[in-house]
Amino acid sequence: MKLVSWNVNGMRAVIQKGFHQSLAAIGPDVLCVQEVRATPDQVDLDIPGYQAFWNPAVRKGYSGTAVFTKVAPLKVGNGMGAPALDGEGRVVTLEFPDFYLVNCYTPNSGTDLSRLEFRTTVWDPAFLAHCRRLAAGKPVIFCGDLNVAHKDIDIHDPRGNEGAAGFTRSERANFDRIVEAGFIDTFRRFHGEGGNYTWWSYFRGARPRNLGWRIDYFCMSAELGPRLESASILPEVMGSDHCPVAITLR
16 A cells, blocks of 8 residues: 655646646555645546545635545544644544544744744644544554654754754654654654755755755554555655655555
């Protein structure tokens, strides 16, 4: 079973940049997308064989998530059951027979760090609690743009970016708590080196020069570890300032 996650930076935009061709080339069983910035009626999107589950933001043209799956879920839910947190369409949870899959688009703290306190003291704890509640019933896989580079090797210039949004001590410490709660950073099970990024700025030719950040993840409950066959980053897939990330389960 191949699972893929991709921040598309606007569904309408990525469709114009070859989304259908990329999807066909990648061939996922389940595709989780973030930052759709649209509602289903605003896009011309025909994907034969996939069921679609959208969670657009209340605010038009902002945030939002969606999941496209060949495998019919048992149940689908939007949000985390917290009205104060769910209006931006950032979480979709699908239940499958032997695990939950959670698609997440974590709020960015902002270049001025104006949302840092909200993100680190409200959102991050609520999201981890959501995943832990689910994990009490069956294993959990969660994926998406988590808007944090966890370790120094996850960013091209850790010293120069220290304290910037996505690389503050509090954001990184909250990722530590994810690991401490028993969730595996799947990519790091196979790749221990630096230079592997999932997001690049549009400025200064960052992508061709690989001046990036690894902020898109698949994490999973430790008991699913034996089923994890591979985890990868797909930097060759264009169309967004992010590239997809993928895992394959036995």
